[in-house]
Amino acid sequence: MLVIKDLTVAFDSRRGRLTAVRKVNLDLQRGEILGVVGESGAGKSTVGAAVMGLLESGGSVQGGQIMFDGDNLLDKTPDQMRAVRGRRIGMIFQDPMTALNPVKTIASQLTETIEHALDLNAKAARIEALAWLNKMDIPNAEERMDHYPHEFSGGQRQRIVIALALCGEPDLVIADEPTTALDVSVQAQILQLIKKLVADTNIGIIIITHNMGVIAELTDRVAIMRHGELVEEGLTQQVLLHPQTPYAQMLVASVPHGDRRLTRLQVPDENGIIQAPITYTKPDQVDNPAHKALFKLDKLNVIYRPGGGVFSKGTAVHALQDASFTIAKGQALGLVGESGSGKSTCARGIIGLTPISSGHVEFDGHELSSMSERQRRPVRADMQMIFQDPYSSLNKRMKILDIIAEPIRFYGIAKDRSEVEGRVESLLQRVGLPADALKRYPHQFSGGQRQRIAVARTLASKPKMIICDEPTSALDVSVQAHVLNLIKDLQDEYDLTLLFISHDLPVVRQMCDQIAVLKDGKIVEMGDAEAIFEAPQHPYTQHLIDLMPHMAGRH
């Protein structure tokens, strides 16, 4: 149905011309799901945008053909393309928050598309819209179709976005990261829904994603892209289990395993060859009395009052309820949960960024919750935090030297200028960055390098404990493996205690000795990580573990 031949797309910027996609060949049959996977900058979204005729400004197709049922889409005028979009090709966008118009009811958004695409009158279009919402399992669809987008949950909104893409009865749907903004349980439902729709309606779908789990779960065939070129293409099972090219092998190997724990994640070395995995053997430190609890959380409660002002108090939201756990020195505890479960609130409460309502935080013999800011300051050096987004956690107006040196100067760790610089240099070296990084600014580094800089800053004050808040969820999968290994190395080297917060269970399995599962602000299950992964007790934990993507797929 769709044949892309030698597609080349270039973008003009003030730094000159950049070829984003180079001679890419793809094809898609009816009833087939093709996955296009790659890391950021691979050009995968650009391929989708080129098919839709919606390239960002400055972009232009430099060569090749996009044949859709025998017509070359590149020869069509903008008016003709507008007729193709919606009626023949639908698009599902990444963010359900912005893909819907917030000031129109979902019924009017759906009927508008249906009237335009299927030439129906308003009444028939409304019936059709309702049918679609029912098909998407929106509860009480008839009542709720006159509601506005903000009245639906994120998962429901993404279903509405999918309904919007499909209601014009297109033959081809392009889904650009359709589940990236969603929680794992919602993601699983959406993927099931897409699968069912393809089986029912015989449409073809191109899924563009960076998530290998989504590819494994959903697609029939997969195309791996890198730097704008197609690296490998084939049946999903085949590519994921027996990748042929070195890059594909590396990409597949970098995905953290959910089914067993390794001492270090697999990463390619300089020759592009994958290191042999070392199977993890459980150290017997846990029972060692020398490793007593360094950190203890006792019935921590955090209550927010959003919307409160001078005249109103706002309604209370109990973000964290009676959270209690202990972490032994040198151990890693994983705090697991979906968005809104309170896991970041917990971290912020511990480190003092969010006021806690009640409870005790004990760290290294200090009772943090009752200390004044002045008393607490020296203790803060021992407990540092790595943030999720390395693009936001580094001040873009400061040089790397000043970023890493800030805690050193602040806590007065080094005596003079040369000692500060010496320490920063050795930290940079320790996290695997060249010494000339000192004089540069954050924007000159990639996401993975920035996260290394953030790790170096965290280490600068020689902490005993580090709180990692989703430290790799903003990173590409191969970069993630490197950063996780770095954190593991540092943990061993400095006997660091980790509180590791993540929604990504395979990552948690690789990193943590213990886990605590949070749901709606409460810890529902806690214990030895391996034991919980092997035999979860609480239904919610079972549900989460069941949803972990499996590389072999579920066909």
Next chain:
Amino acid sequence: MKRLLQSDFMQDFFNSPSAMISFLALFSVIFVALFAPWLVDQNPFDPLQLDLMDSQLPPVWMADGDSRYVLGTDEQGRGVLAALFYGARLSLLVGLASVALSLVLGVGVGLIAGYFRGWADQLITRLADLQLTIPGLLVALMLAGVIKTQLPVEMAETVMIYVVILAIGLSDWPKYARVTRAAVMIESQEDYVLAARAMGASPWLILRRHVLPNIMRSNIVIATVGLGVAIMLEATLSFLGAGVPTTTPSLGTLIRSGANFLFAGEWWVVVFPGCMLILTVFSINILGDWLRDALNPKLD
């Protein structure tokens, strides 16, 4: 220097003819203002150098023109060209000083409002809203006018210039406060601010070292446009008689005194200062517009 010339910023500049022309125009105005004493023989602020015999001479290319006064003279024998150069000096000085004042004031209270929120934010925002309901000219006119009438005459001569700076500066701060407050609210949520807070840094340290450098970009753009507005405001105040005294004329004062002779046929006394004012403000505005595009963070 070489790196600066090759930066995107400078590349942008050389690719924009309007930016280059207005920069050249503004540069000339600043140049003549700075070096006025070396460019013209007469100091128009010094009554001893004025000769009533030379009063009301037309520009040099007209009949009766005098080569010593290229653009003619006014009724006191003051050379229009000399008055123009010295006037530009005063106009730019008042403009820059009052913009600096409103920038410091606005950014300062904006930082407090945006970072601490709560009652301080409520107070500052309401105050800014209140002042924004009154036109800036009225605020400045009221301040300058009231203070001028309260001052003894001999003091007004020397102090009035500071009063004008204060009046214009106080009339324009809400703009900077609002922009700063909004930008600080966004930046405070960024992880690098949280990282500094987690380190235990005081609000003062966070605001100075982390937040301030990240919010100055938009402020500098409005300050550029604000400079044009401030110069216009000073000219208007002086034209209305609430500005600097006629003994030390700014462009606005020159236009005021020149306007009286416009219908007597002595057009040069008012037209040249007017052109100078237009040239200055216009090129500042064009540069400000260009700066806004060039510093647009999206294009980084």
